Amino acid sequence: MPRALTKKDISILKKIAPESEGLICKGSGSPYRSILPPLANHYSKDLEDFLKRLEVLDDDEIHYLIGLIYDGSESLGCIPAEYMEGFLNFISERIGEESADSVMKCFEETTACETYFI
Incomplete structure (x- = not known):
């Protein structure tokens, strides 16, 4: 759910x-709606x-x-699988x-990446 x-x-x-x-995704021009996807896709050099x-x-x-993941507020759909695996181990x-x-x-129930979640 967008937030x-x-x-x-x-x-x-x-x-x-x-x-x-800033809090705007340079790729989509939309505001960030989660924490982990921008970290994985825009700021981290690698896993x-x-x-x-x-x-x-x-x-x-x-x-x-x-807690945000559990209640559906934190999007996991845009996180690359390799990063998600690392996050789970973490x-x-x-x-x-x-x-x-x-x-x-929660990740398994997540739909594909949607730009309004980034």
Whole structure:
């Protein structure tokens, strides 16, 4: 579901992508509606960089992201499969396998990438 980023969302995005200059996707011209897709598709150089950026988040911020995923607010459809696999491993290691499994179920239920979610 499309959403406007909250102050907390913007704070997290700026923390993991400090070079971000705005909240507009340069490719589509649409505002970002999620945190992880812009990180994966616009700011991370590769999977290693993506995971390194996630490492700076504290557990509360990770739980917050997981909550957004659970309620359907955080889009997973635009995240490349390789990055999603890395994200699931990251969650499993930092938060627990049960959380990673639940996020995987959400990912499996996600429809294809839609530009209004980026």
